[in-house]
Amino acid sequence: MTTSTSPLRAALPPPSITTTGRHGLADRLAPYAYITPFFAIFAVFGLLPLLFTFYVALFDWNPIGEHVYVGFGNFAHLFDDGRFWNAVRNTISIWVLSTVPQLLGALLLAHLLNHVRLRFAVFFRMTMLVPYITSVAATAIVFSQMFDRDYGLLNWLLGLVGAGPINFTQSVWGSQTMIAVMVIWRWFGYTTLLYLASLQAIPRAIYEAASVDGAGGWRQFLHISVPALRPVIVFTIVTSTIGGLQIFTEPLLVGRATPLTCGPVRQCQTLTLFLFEQAFGQFKFGYGAAIGVALFLLIIALAGLNYLLSTRIRAEKS
Numbered sequence: 148m149t150t151s152t153s154p155l156r157a158a159l160p161p162p163s164i165t166t167t168g169r170h171g172l173a174d175r176l177a178p179y180a181y182i183t184p185f186f187a188i189f190a191v192f193g194l195l196p197l198l199f200t201f202y203v204a205l206f207d208w209n210p211i212g213e214h215v216y217v218g219f220g221n222f223a224h225l226f227d228d229g230r231f232w233n234a235v236r237n238t239i240s241i242w243v244l245s246t247v248p249q250l251l252g253a254l255l256l257a258h259l260l261n262h263v264r265l266r267f268a269v270f271f272r273m274t275m276l277v278p279y280i281t282s283v284a285a286t287a288i289v290f291s292q293m294f295d296r297d298y299g300l301l302n303w304l305l306g307l308v309g310a311g312p313i314n315f316t317q318s319v320w321g322s323q324t325m326i327a328v329m330v331i332w333r334w335f336g337y338t339t340l341l342y343l344a345s346l347q348a349i350p351r352a353i354y355e356a357a358s359v360d361g362a363g364g365w366r367q368f369l370h371i372s373v374p375a376l377r378p379v380i381v382f383t384i385v386t387s388t389i390g391g392l393q394i395f396t397e398p399l400l401v402g403r404a405t406p407l408t409c410g411p412v413r414q415c416q417t418l419t420l421f422l423f424e425q426a427f428g429q430f431k432f433g434y435g436a437a438i439g440v441a442l443f444l445l446i447i448a449l450a451g452l453n454y455l456l457s458t459r460i461r462a463e464k465s
């Protein structure tokens with residue numbers, strides 16, 4: 148039995164084991180080389196400042212004076228400080244007031260927009276991003292005028308129905324509601340577009356089959372739209388938690404007379420604002436770093452809780 152060999156194949160040199168091994172090693176190392184710049188930048192500008200914050204929190208750190216080691220003394224003082232717990236309550240309250248209506252409203256609006264046909268749909272979707280690109284300072288000025296006690300639009304409307312003027316900036320619920328409305332206005336369109344883009348990836352045939360089976364719009368929303376959007380919903384909940392607990396600019400601009408405390412009785416002072424007051428207002432860098440560590444742990448705890456709840460709900464549904 149004879150075996151025929153192609154002349155072209157016979158002319159080719161045998162593969163080099165060394166060259167093949169070298170290319171195989173390069174192929175294995177290439178993905179790590181691609182992600183190395185990100186981790187290098189993160190280590191310099193993210194991880195090292197975070198570790199340095201933990202380090203500073205162990206000292207009575209004066210930026211122009213001595214650095215006295217106090218161990219966990221800053222944290223002990225933190226948990227006995229009523230101003231800290233007031234800032235925690237304000238932060239969580241503003242986060243709930245702004246996040247829950249924003250996500251629920253964006254989810255419902257995205258579902259409605261997915262089932263209607265609009266002329267110039269692209270134009271209207273682009274306009275929904277206008278609040279997102281608008282300056283926070285300009286937003287605060289406009290909403291401060293709208294919520295003003297003497298000349299605000301909202302108090303003028305309340306006056307039409309016989310209600311007295313409300314001083315929103317001087318009350319706890321009024322100032323926090325005002326800040327929550329500003330946050331909702333800014334992020335509502337962005338979140339809606341995220342949900343809408345995900346909904347448009349669902350085949351229309353699924354909704355048509357559900358309609359044939361007698362499922363109405365509400366049942367389609369609960370059993371088709373929400374399960375399909377679950378990964379995006381988890382993403383928006385986690386990002387809203389991180390952003391909501393770090394809110395700083397809105398309360399700073401609302402409390403114009405006393406910006407660092409957001410009012411005479413700290414009625415809307417958040418954790419980031421309290422951190423800024425202690426670190427850069429009173430130059431207590433060690434105490435400010437301890438507040439930053441506490442905020443970091445709070446964000447990790449709430450984000451982890453949201454993730455565990457969403458994972459458990461997903462497991463129960465499946």
